[in-house]
Amino acid sequence: MTTLSTKPKPSTLHTLTVDPLAPYNRVHSLLYSLGILALLYHHCTTFLAPPSFLSLLLFLADLVLAFMWGLVQPFRWRSVRRREFPDRLIDTVGRKNLPALDVFICTADPHKEPPMSVVSTALSVMAFDYPTDRLSVYISDDGGSEVTLFAFMEAAMFARYWLPFCRENGLQERSPEAYFSSSVGGNSDKMKAMYQSMKEKVESALQRGYVAGNDLIATPKELEIFKKWKGFTRRDHPSIIQVLLESSKDTDIMGDALPNLIYLSREKNINSPHHFKAGALNTLVRVSSIMTNAPVVLTLDCDMYSNDPQAPLRALCYLLDPAMASNLAYVQFPQHFQGLNEDDIYGGEVKRLFRINPRGVDGFSGPSYVGSNCFFDRRALHPSPLAPLSSHDASEPRDRGSLHLDSVLKRAHEVASCNYEVGTKWGSTIGFRYGSLVEDYHTGYRLHCEGWKSTFCDPERPAFVGDAPKNLNDALGQVKRWCIGFLEVAISKHNPLTFGIRNASLPVGLCYAYYAYWGSWCIPLTIYAFLPPLALTYQKRLFPEVFDPWFYLYVYLFLAAYITDLVDFLRAKGSIHRWWNDQRIWMVRGLTSHLFGTIQFALNHVGISTPGFNVTSKVIEEEQSERYDKGMFDFGIASPFFVILGTAAIVNLSSFVIGIARAARIEGVFNEMFLHLFLSGFIVVNCLPIYEAMFLRKDGGKMPGNVTLISILVAGFFYLIGYFMFII
């Protein structure tokens, strides 16, 4: 029994410190906001009298920059750092009293998300340093792939060896894929051979596209299952629920209990909406509530393997703290990524989104949910009469051995069916929320509006590690999907600026609004990419000249913004090179992901197309991967993203050359056009990899000839428009 005396005291399990630089950040915010006001005033007095189309465009760009700047301030106001003490948790609560944990792993496409990598993720969490009799791992397969099920049948057998192996050797990295590809893992020959043979079997089945009879060492009953796949497509099939391991019956080679392992592919039919990942997660919430109903739920993307077996204990330092538990919805760990190249050329860390900003908003109600690496209190997902976690009686014997009962399975199939949600509140006020491609952001936001809190847990050793897109087009496409999802929330009746501020709080509403309007970066970035260089070419000055006192305002606003950004980045363990690439990708995204995302969102909105969840590929061709490792940008496909990037690169280079040539000849031009020259020069430096890809490279990652050609034509067209705007 959990008695009062065994309950942890709040302060012993975790600590919180406010960023010592917070007061400076606040002073800086105030000063900088005066600078912004001065700039807007300057616009109103000079440029807007008389107003012209060009000055209005520039004013619009600066207004949006000011707006985004305002929204980001709460993140810098009270940034906090937490630490937790899992050993003390065990001392105070005792291993026997740990609550049960249900882990959800989502996968959606066996070709973009190889089943063996999903299996490795699952094995890494099955090997958590956690009582196996209270651990259940659920796989949701939206790809409806028999090969994935087959891979998990194999994994269930492999787990009997793998779990004791991890325990005996005290491994930290319990994903076999990660372990065997790291130097430490190289010399455990027998385990490695066993893993490799399983991998080969699964990969050949994947290539073949189906599971053949001789792949299986299975019981006739298991063989029966694969017959279900006849006439079965991923968009149209009945639900399949398969219990692969049952804790009360299955043991590892040392005789210890194994965790439950359950495969689930929810029913799909082409006429019912399936709500992408949010739909998959809601099915998991319901199915698990019937089968194991653990009070704690961990959601994971299929690539995010555990890199620290103590992660659940860390999360419980918060979830079991009686001072927090009553309204703590979730504990979010950051997303870390493996195999990024040294300078992280595509900004794959997304450091602001995953590390810096969550610490910022953790000083208020807590970070937003980022879809993976998140431990939920089940009460936040599924209203139930459960008591808060801290007053649970976890030692009470659970109802074991019921997973196979016909009545349980029958009920589980019912709640996994397409029609189950019709007429219910699932997705609107219960569970993971529908209506946005960023179901994670949307769900976290709505929970905060309902009065729930969250906590950011960011230990020294990354607790979960996954894959970031390693090809530029995929990386930009992913951010485009996020932009569309954010805008869906922005225009819903739950707009963070109104609903959010009212129901959560002012700072939290602003933080959520920052993301909701993320797409609007495209406005200033597109205007600044094209307007000043064209003006430079046509000798029209848009910014103050060097001797003008307003010039110093521009210098201050630019330098202060870049320096704070750099300092934030370095303090979050970034390097200068990575920061440089991060600021570049911000501009690149503005012209591509944000711009195209906003346009596509508008088209969706008027009914021309429907938004879809394009799953990010976790596989990459060998050649591409070699280039990536060398830090070379990949422009090797004809993507509309690259046309606009190429156009911006050409317009700025030619304007810069023209501008410099003129400044060299004519006295006074340099001072007069300094800001124009600087801006174009800065963009040109950022575009160096683009020129290389257009004109110098010969490898497969160079820009396709027709993309280069179209970019040059579009640039010419822009000059033509410029001619009409500036000269006529």
Ligand SMILES: O=c1ccn([C@@H]2O[C@H](COP(=O)(O)OP(=O)(O)O[C@H]3O[C@H](CO)[C@@H](O)[C@H](O)[C@H]3O)[C@@H](O)[C@H]2O)c(=O)[nH]1
């Ligand atoms: O219909 C779907 C689509 C996706 N997924 C799964 O969702 C996860 C995330 O998909 P991915 O393509 O990797 O998207 P990312 O953009 O990398 O993911 C980030 O952004 C998503 C929202 O756009 C969040 O769901 C993720 O947790 C977050 O890591 C993967 O495990 C997929 O298998 C499904 O289960 N069903």
Ligand SMILES: [Mn+2]
């Ligand atoms: Mn992903």
